[in-house]
Amino acid sequence: MLSPPLLELRAVTVAGRERPRLSGVDLVLHPGERVALLGPSGAGKSTLLAVANGLLAPQQGEVLWQGQPRSRSTGARRRQQRRIGTLWQDLRLVEALTVQQNLNAGRLAIWGWPRALLNLLLPLEREACVQLMRRLDLDPALLSQPVGALSGGQRQRVALGRLLRQDPELLLADEPLASLDPRLAGELLALLLGIAEAPRALLLSLHRPDLLEGFDRAVGLREGRLVLDRPASELDGACLAALYAGTTP
Amino acid sequence: MKPAAPLLVLLPALVLLPVLLLLPQAVHGGGWELIAQFAGAAVQPSLDPVVLGAQLQGLGITCAVALVSWAVSLVLGVVLGVACSRVVWQSLLGVSWPADGLARLLAIPRSIHELIWGLLLLQLIGLEPSVAVAAIAIPYGALVARVVRDLLDALPRSSLEALLAAGAPAPAALLTALGPPLLPGLVSYGGYRLECALRSATLLGVFGLGGLGNDLLLSLQSLQFRELWSGLWMLLAVMLLLEALIALLRRRWAMPARWQLGRSAASPGVGRQSRQMLAVLAALLALALLLAWRLRFNPLQLLRWQPLPPLAPGGWAEALALPWPALIAGTVLLTLLAAALAVGSGPLLLLLVAPWRWGQALLQLLWALGRLWPPPLTALLLLFVLKPGVLPAALALGFHNLGILGRLLLDAAESADPGAEQALQCSGCGPRLALLYGSLSSVANAYLAYGAYRSDVILRETVVVGLVGGTGLGSQLRESLSGFAWGQIALLLVAYALLTLLGEDLSDRGRRTLLAAA
Numbered sequence: 001m002l003s004p005p006l007l008e009l010r011a012v013t014v015a016g017r018e019r020p021r022l023s024g025v026d027l028v029l030h031p032g033e034r035v036a037l038l039g040p041s042g043a044g045k046s047t048l049l050a051v052a053n054g055l056l057a058p059q060q061g062e063v064l065w066q067g068q069p070r071s072r073s074t075g076a077r078r079r080q081q082r083r084i085g086t087l088w089q090d091l092r093l094v095e096a097l098t099v100q101q102n103l104n105a106g107r108l109a110i111w112g113w114p115r116a117l118l119n120l121l122l123p124l125e126r127e128a129c130v131q132l133m134r135r136l137d138l139d140p141a142l143l144s145q146p147v148g149a150l151s152g153g154q155r156q157r158v159a160l161g162r163l164l165r166q167d168p169e170l171l172l173a174d175e176p177l178a179s180l181d182p183r184l185a186g187e188l189l190a191l192l193l194g195i196a197e198a199p200r201a202l203l204l205s206l207h208r209p210d211l212l213e214g215f216d217r218a219v220g221l222r223e224g225r226l227v228l229d230r231p232a233s234e235l236d237g238a239c240l241a242a243l244y245a246g247t248t249p
Numbered sequence: 250m251k252p253a254a255p256l257l258v259l260l261p262a263l264v265l266l267p268v269l270l271l272l273p274q275a276v277h278g279g280g281w282e283l284i285a286q287f288a289g290a291a292v293q294p295s296l297d298p299v300v301l302g303a304q305l306q307g308l309g310i311t312c313a314v315a316l317v318s319w320a321v322s323l324v325l326g327v328v329l330g331v332a333c334s335r336v337v338w339q340s341l342l343g344v345s346w347p348a349d350g351l352a353r354l355l356a357i358p359r360s361i362h363e364l365i366w367g368l369l370l371l372q373l374i375g376l377e378p379s380v381a382v383a384a385i386a387i388p389y390g391a392l393v394a395r396v397v398r399d400l401l402d403a404l405p406r407s408s409l410e411a412l413l414a415a416g417a418p419a420p421a422a423l424l425t426a427l428g429p430p431l432l433p434g435l436v437s438y439g440g441y442r443l444e445c446a447l448r449s450a451t452l453l454g455v456f457g458l459g460g461l462g463n464d465l466l467l468s469l470q471s472l473q474f475r476e477l478w479s480g481l482w483m484l485l486a487v488m489l490l491l492e493a494l495i496a497l498l499r500r501r502w503a504m505p506a507r508w509q510l511g512r513s514a515a516s517p518g519v520g521r522q523s524r525q526m527l528a529v530l531a532a533l534l535a536l537a538l539l540l541a542w543r544l545r546f547n548p549l550q551l552l553r554w555q556p557l558p559p560l561a562p563g564g565w566a567e568a569l570a571l572p573w574p575a576l577i578a579g580t581v582l583l584t585l586l587a588a589a590l591a592v593g594s595g596p597l598l599l600l601l602v603a604p605w606r607w608g609q610a611l612l613q614l615l616w617a618l619g620r621l622w623p624p625p626l627t628a629l630l631l632l633f634v635l636k637p638g639v640l641p642a643a644l645a646l647g648f649h650n651l652g653i654l655g656r657l658l659l660d661a662a663e664s665a666d667p668g669a670e671q672a673l674q675c676s677g678c679g680p681r682l683a684l685l686y687g688s689l690s691s692v693a694n695a696y697l698a699y700g701a702y703r704s705d706v707i708l709r710e711t712v713v714v715g716l717v718g719g720t721g722l723g724s725q726l727r728e729s730l731s732g733f734a735w736g737q738i739a740l741l742l743v744a745y746a747l748l749t750l751l752g753e754d755l756s757d758r759g760r761r762t763l764l765a766a767a
Contacts, residue, residue, distance in 0.1 A: 053675045074604075082677030092672035096254040096690040105686055109677035116682050120256035166676050 003031050004067060006170050006201050007052060007084075012061035014047055016224070021047040022058070023224040029170065032198030036212055036232065037205040039221035040244050045205040046089070048221065049172045052203065053086045082109040085168030087192075089175045091159040093147045099158055100129050100143040106165030132161050136191070153184050160191065171196055173204040177211065185211065209240045254693035255685050261593030261700070264586065268640070275640045280633035283472065287630065290474035294482055304464055304480045311460035312487065313540040314378075315450035318385035319443050320537035323530075325386060326393020327435070329355060333394060334401040336427070340409065340419045352398060359391035360749035361742065362709045367453050368730050369738075373554050378544045381458040383551055385449050389442060400434045401427060429523055433502065436526050440495040447488060452623045452713060462623060469629055481621070488621045502526065557735070564736035571725065571737060573744070579720030580748065583639050583646070584708045590647030591707065592700035595655040596689055599662065603680040609659065616659075619652025628714045639721075642714040650707055657699060661692040698763040705756035709749055722748070 007029045014022040022044045029035060037045050050056040051063060054070065054077065063070045065084075071077045085106075093102050100123040107125075108116050118124060123143070130140045136157040142150065147158055156176065163171065173192060177185040193214045196202030204215075212218060212232050220228030220243040228243055252260065295301070331337055333351035338344055358366075367384030374380055409426035413419065454462020461480055468477040502522050602608025627645035635641045662684075670687025674680065715723020722745055729737035 055671060055675050078677045078679065080677075081675055084675070084677075086672065086675055088668070088672055090668055092668040094669045094686055094690050096693065097686070098253070101253060105673060106676065108673060108682050108686065109679075113682070116686070117256065120253040168676075 003199075005030050005064075006066060008062075008064040008067075009048075009051065010062040010064070012048075012051055012058040012063065014044075014051060014056060014224075015059050020224050022051065022221075024061070025221075025224075025226045027219060027226060027229075029201050029203060031169070031201055032196075033217060034193055034196050034202045034215045035204070036215040036218045037203055037221065038209060038218055038228070038240070038243060039205075043221040044224040045221055046174055047224075049086065049174050049203070049205060052170070053084050053172055054081045078109065082166070083169045085163040085166045085171050087159055087163050087171070087173040087176050089178065091155055093155060093159055093162075095146070095148045097147060098123060098144050099133075099147050099150070100126065102147050102158055103129050103132060103143075103161045103165050106162040106167075109166070128165075129161075132164060135164075136161050137187075152179065156180070156188065160188070164195065169200055171200060171202045171204075173202070175205050175207055178207055189214070209235075253690070255690035258596045258689055258693040258696060259593070259685075261589040262597040264589035264593055265597075268586070268590070268644075271640060272635075275635045275638060277634065277636045283633045284630070286472075287474045287477075287633075290478045293475060294479035295473075295475040296479070297476075300476050301479060304461060304476075304483060307454070307461035307464045307480070308483055308487065310544070311450045311454055311462065311484075312447065313544050314381045314385070314453070314460055315443070315446040316533070317537045317541045317544065317546060318382040318389065318450065319439075319446040320534050321382060321386040322389030322393055322442065322446070323439055324534075325390030327397055329390060329394035330397025330401065334398045336402055336404070336406065336409070337423060340413065340423055348398070352395070355391045355394055356750055356753075357391075357746055358387050359395065360709070360746040360753070361388060362712050363388050363449050364452060364456060364713050365726065365742070365745070367456060367458050368727075370551070371458065372730060372733070373557070374550060375555060376458070377550045378459065378546045379548060379550045381450065381453045381460070382541075382544075382546055383548075384453060384458070385446055389446065389449075393438070393442065396438050397431070397435065400431055404430050432523055432526055436502070436530070437499060439530075440499065444488075444492060444495065447491060448620065448623075451484065451621070452625070455623045455625050465623070465626060466629075469626055481618075484621050485617060489617060498529070557733070564734060567734070568736035568740045571740070575720075576722050576725055577744065577748065579639065580708070580711050580722045583643055583711045583714075583721050584704065584752070586639065586643035587646035587650065587711075588700070588704035588707045590643060591650035591654050591703065592697070594647070594651050595658045596696075598655070599658065599689075600681050600684060603684045612655065613659065616652040616655040619648045619650075620656070621652075622649060624649040624710065624714050642711075642720075645714050646707060646710060649710075650703055654696075654700060654703055658692070658696055661696065662688045665691045694763045694766055698760040701756040701759035701763065705749070705752045708752040712745070 005028045007027075009025055009027040012022055012025045012027075013020055025044075025048065027048075037048065039045050047056065051058055054063075057070075065080045068080075071080060094105060097105070097120075101119055104119050104124055111119070115124060123129075126143070129143055133140045133143060138154060138157050138161075142154070147155065150158065171192065176188060176192070180188060189211060192202060192204065206212075212235060215232040218228065218230065218232045218235050219226060222243060228239070230239075329351075333348045333355060335345040335348045338346075338348045363385045366387050367381060370380045370384055404427055406426075409422055412422035412426050417425070450460060451462045451465075454460035454464075455466045457463060461484060465477060465480050465484075468474070468480065502525070598612055599609075602612055624645040627648055628641050631641035631644055635644075665688045667688065669691070670683045673683035673687055678686075711721055712723035712726060715721055715725075715727050722741055726738065726741045726745070729741060
C-alpha cells in the first residue's frame with residue numbers, strides 16, 4: 001500500500017507556440033519513489049519539471065501537493081514550493097557570491113531577511129556547510145571561493161549542495177547528467193538516488209536510458225503527451241526504441 | 250569581513266537614516282497645503298490654449314537649443330578628440346606628447362558645469378541665443394573629445410599598421426582603419442549626450458537663458474501649479490519619445506547600451522549599418538543647422554564682449570578672505586549626500602516594489618519625472634516645507650540623479666540572466682530576497698561603478714542647487730557673479746575645477762576597482 005501522493009498532476013496542459021508543450025498529462029509521485037523522466041529532445045520534459053516546481057502555471061488541469069491544490073495565496077504557495085527542490089540544467093548559481101553563500105541560498109526561504117542579509121556579510125552556518133562539502137566530496141577550503149572560480153563538476157555539486165540545504169521532500173532534476181563524463185555522471189546519479197529515500201521522492205529527466213538502474217519507475221513523454229509509465233524493471237529495448245522513434249510502445 | 254556584492258549595493262541607502270532623522274528639524278511648519286495643491290495639479294494640468302501655446306513655443310526653443318548645442322558639441326568633440334588622440338599623433342608625426350598635453354588642457358572646460366558657462370557668458374555677452382548653445386557645447390564638446398580619444402586609442406591597430414606599411418598616406422590610413430570601428434561607440438555615446446543636452450537646455454532655461462525652463466520657474470514662483478504641470482507633462486512626453494527613439498536605434502544597430510551593466514555586451518555592428526548611422530547623423534546635423542538659422546544663432550555674437558566693470562581695488566584680497574574650507578566642505582558634503590541618496594535609493598525602491606507587477610511601471614514614471622525635472626525646481630518646491638540648507642539641495646540633486654541611475658538599474662536588472670532569481674523563487678523564496686540574491690547581485694558591481702562616475706557628475710552639478718543650499722562653492726559663485734566680483738569668480742572657478750578634477754580622478758579609480766572585481 002503506497003502512502004498518499006506527494007505531487008499529483010491532473011490533465012495538465014501548457015500551451016506552446018505551434019503545439020501544446022504539455023497536453024493532458026496525468027502523473028502521480030509517491031514518497032520514496034525514484035522516477036526517471038524519458039523522452040526525445042523537445043518532448044516537454046523541462047516543461048513538466050517547471051510545472052512541478054511552480055515556475056509555470058498550466059493553462060488547464062490541476063497540480064496537487066499532498067492532496068491540496070496549489071494555493072492561490074502567496075504565503076501558502078511559497079511554503080509548498082519550499083518543499084520542492086530543483087537541480088536546474090544550467091545550475092542557476094549566483095555567480096557573484098561565494099560557495100558558502102550559494103549553499104546557504106537554499107535556506108533563504110526559511111531564514112527571512114535578517115539572516116539573509118547577515119549571510120551576505122558573514123556567511124552563516126559554517127559547520128553545516130563543511131559537513132555538506134565533505135558529503136559532496138568537495139574540499140571545504142572552497143567554501144570562501146567565489147562560485148565562478150569553480151570547475152563545471154564542482155559547480156554541479158555546489159548546486160546539489162544548495163538543494164540539500166533546502167532539504168526538500170520532492171527533488172526535481174533537469175538533465176543533470178547531460179554534460180558529465182561517464183564516471184562523474186555515475187557518481188552524481190548515485191548521490192541523487194541515495195538522497196531520494198522515503199519520505200523524499202525524485203523525478204529526474206534523463207537523456208540516456210542506459211542509466212536507469214536504481215530507478216523504481218520510468219515515465220516517457222513524446223510531443224507533450226505522457227506515453228509511457230511503468231516500473232523501470234519492466235522497461236525493455238523495444239519499449240525505449242518505440243518512445244524515441246515515435247511509435248506506440 | 251567583506252560585504253558581498255548585493256549587500257554592497259544596499260549600503261549607500263544607509264544615508265537615508267540620518268536624512269530621515271534630520272528631516273523633522275528641517276521642516277519649517279507651513280507650506281504643506283502648497284505641496285498638496287502641487288500634487289493635485291498633476292492630474293488636472295492647465296489646458297488654457299494661451300498657456301499651452303506659450304509653453305509649446307518655450308519647449309520648441311529648449312529642443313532647438315538642445316539639438317543645436319548637441320550638434321556643435323559633437324563636431325567639436327570629434328575634431329578635438331582626434332586632435333588629442335595618441336594614435337593619430339603617432340601615425341602622423343611619430344610622437345604622442347602633444348596628444349597628452351592637449352587632453353590635459355581639455356580637462357578645464359570639461360570640469361566646469363554648463364550652468365557656470367552659461368552664467369559667465371551671460372555676464373560677458375548678454376542674453377543672446379548663442380549663449381545657451383555655447384554654454385552647453387563647450388563642456389559637452391570637451392566630454393565628447395575625451396570619449397573619442399579613449400575610443401580611438403583603445404581600438405586594435407593591426408589594420409592601421411598594415412595600411413601604413415603598404416605605403417598609404419597617414420590621414421587616409423587613419424580614416425580607413427579607425428573610422429568605421431569608431432562609429433558605433435561614437436553614435437551610442439552621442440545618443441546619450443542628446444538626452445543629456447535636452448536636460449541641460451531645460452536647466453539653463455530655469456536660469457533665464459530661454460526656453461521652457463523659464464516658463465516652469467515662473468509658474469512655480471507664482472504658484473500656478475496647473476500651468477507648471479502642463480509644461481512638465483509636455484516635457485516628459487518629449488523626453489520619453491527621445492529616449493525611446495534612441496533605445497530603438499541602439500537595438501536596431503545592436504549597440505551596447507550606455508554603460509552596459511548586464512553581462513552580455515553585444516558586439517557593435519559595423520559595416521552595412523555604418524551608412525544608416527551616418528545618414529541619421531547627417532540628417533540630425535542638417536536639422537540642427539536649420540534650427541540654428543531659425544533661432545538666429547550667430548556664433549560671431551560670442552566674440553562681442555560687453556565692457557566689464559573693472560576689478561575693484563582689494564578684489565583679490567577679498568577673494569582670498571572667503572571662507573574657503575567651509576565652502577569646499579559644504580560642496581563635498583552636498584555631493585556625498587546627494588550621491589548616496591541617488592545610488593542607494595534605486596536598489597532599495599526596486600526591492601520594495603518587487604512583489605507587485607505595477608511597481609516597476611510606477612518607478613519608471615517616478616524616475617522619468619526625476620530625470621526631466623530640473624533640480625533647482627525640485628529644490629524650490631522643497632523650500633515650501635523645508636528650511637534652506639544642505640538637505641533640500643541634496644534631496645533635489647539626489648532625486649534628479651536617481652532618475653538617471655534608476656532607469657539604468659532597471660534596464661540592467663531586466664536584461665540580466667533571470668535564472669538564479671527564478672531558481673530562488675521556485676524554492677519558496679520571496680520575490681524581494683530572490684531579486685536581491687539573484688538579479689541585483691549580478692549587476693551590483695557594474696551599477697556601483699556607474700554610481701562612482703555619476704558621483705563625479707553630481708559634484709559638478711552641485712552648482713545648480715547652490716542657490717537654495719546656501720552652502721558650498723555653488724552658492725558663493727552665484728553671489729559673486731551677481732556682484733561682478735571678478736577676483737572671487739576667478740578663484741572660485743579655479744577651486745571648482747581643481748575639486749572636479751580631483752573628484753574625476755577618485756571616481757575613475759573607484760570605477761576601475763569595482764569593474765575589476767566584477
